[in-house]
Amino acid sequence: MTAATATLEDDNVVGAAPRAHPVSIARGYRFEVVKLVSQWRIRLLVLACWLAPGLFVAAVGQQSTLPTDTLFGRWMHATGWAGPLVVLGFAGTWALPLLTSVVAGDVFASEDRLGTWRHLLVAVRSPRRIFAAKALASLTVILLMVAGLAVSGVVGGLLAEGNHALVGLDDHLLSPSAAAGDVFLAWACVIAPTLALAAIGLLGSVTLGRSPMGLLLPALVALTMQLAQMLPLPVAVRVALPGYAFIAWNGLFADPRQTGPLLLGIAVSLLWALLATTLAYLLFLRRDFTNLTSDTSGRRAFAAGFVPLAALLGATIAVVAVATPSTSSGITQAKVERSLATAFAHLYRMQTAELNRPAVTEAQLRSTAACAKSDVQHDAEGAGNDWRCVVSWHVPGVQLTGTAIYQLDITADGRYVADGDGPKEVNGYFLVHTPQGDAPNPLWQFDGNVDLLSTTPKG
Incomplete structure (x- = not known):
């Protein structure tokens, strides 16, 4: 804090009457919330978050085609609980990074553009309380937007398709009540990476001042993390990125749940949120508010912002690599075969019920899979579209082994x-x-997920 701003917090000034006490954080918070929601773009974004997902899900319910390239998109005609998960996938990729940029990335920079810092300091009389009020106000608006996306998607899905069972990630059936709990839990889990992006937005807004890069910083960080997730990185690096929880919620819909990657992703996101917010706070207190043209230099932005976050990333990678066996891609032949065989058995039972055949169990089917990748028959691993698998199962009561081929x-x-x-x-x-007519074949095409951190067979 500079001498000028420190003077504002002195309780007494020689030769002058005692000044009034600083404005409370509660009053400053209310003031900042009113300032945010009075902006037309914030109002439009909040309205869009509470209306657009529901309208989108309802509109897809009226179409003959489905977004099968998205997770749970192929089930949007079967249950209303698939729609909010499709919305969640889109929100984690695009919507939430952009929303945090508009709100948190501009909450301090707007005062620089308008030149109102001195007026705000005279009114509030405490830089610390100004920071707390602005941070809490931006957090409130962001959480309001997240809640709108979740509630709108759920309401639109239930109105369009109804409260039916949801097919999980390994293709087991989730009852409507179980699906509801997992859907809301998945939305709650993405709050942590959203907070990390919001904290990065606060840091950019404080550090870069009038520069538009502060406004774009959360979106650029999110885009960088998305590109990194597409690369064949070791699992330790993948999990150590603060946006991994935007993907890891998928594990909630597997059986058993793949909670290891999700919990690590949430913990990493919260660490990034804490560190970035702390850095923004310290930089804000050191700012010279008496100079209207004062802007944090690029060197200070690098030293005070980038270097600590890069150090946190390196430390997190090291900790995850030591704590878990995660130095490879995490996608191995044994895991793929186990996951595919499990999913096939679940879906075979669904197909059996559709065709009114005698009911079977997974234990009776004893399904197995044999997979190869690019003609590598043993110890194949890694991502790619060149996986070819043969699933085998036993037909109960018949001395016959069925086989089916899949391209993965x-x-x-x-x-x-x-x-x-x-x-x-x-x-x-x-x-x-x-017997009731044509129905979608559950075994024709389906989604699955490999637990990157698992090392032992499940079940």
Whole structure:
């Protein structure tokens, strides 16, 4: 803090009457919230968050095609709980980084553009309370937007498709009540990476001042993390990125739940949020508010912002690498085979029910999978669209072993799409003929997920 700003906090001035006490944080917080929501762009964004997801999900329910390239998109006609998860995938990739940029990335910089810092300091009389009020106000608006995205997606999905069971990530059925709990829990989990981006926005807004880079910083950081997640990075590096929780919520819909990567992702995000907020606070207190043209230099931005966060990233990578066996891609042949066999058994039971055949259990099917990648028959690993698998299962009561072929496209984060490649009566067609008419074939194409941190067989 400079001498000029320190003078504002002196309780007594020689030869002058005692000054009034600083404005409370509660009053400053209310003032900052009113300032934010009075901006037309903030009002439009809040309105869009509370309306657009529901309208989108309802509109998809009226279409004949589905966004099958998105996780849970292929189930949007089956249950209302798939819609909010599709919205969540889009929000983590695009919406939330942009929203944090507009709100947190501009909350301090707007005072620089308007030249109102001295007026605000005279009114509040405490830089510390100004920072707390602005940070809390931006957090409130961001959480309001996140809540709007979640609630709107859920309401739109339930109104369009109803409260039905949801097919999980390994294709087991989740009851409506279980699906509801997991959907809201998944939305709650992405609050942590959202806070990390918001803290980076605060740091950029304080450090870069009038520069538009402060406003764009959270979006640029999020874009960089998305590009990194597409690369064949070791799992330790992937999990150490503050945006990993935007992806790891997928594990909530597996059986058993893949909570290890999610908990690590949340912890890393909270560490980034704490460090970035602390750096923004310290820089704000050291600022010279008597100079209207004062702007933090690029060198200070690098030293006080980039270097500590880069050090945190390096330390997190080291800790995760030591604590978990995560120095490779995490995608191994054994994991892929286990995941595919489990998903196939769940979906085979669904197909059996659709065709009104005698019910079977996973134990009776005893499904297994044999996979190869680019003609590598043993110890294949890594992402790619060149995985080819043969699933085998036993038909109960018949001395016969069934087989089905799948082509797998596995992304670097462990998600895969299994595309049926015959035989045609099992997975060769999109529709199956049931006594009630044609119905989607659950074995034709489906999503799955490989637990990157698991080392032992599940179950």
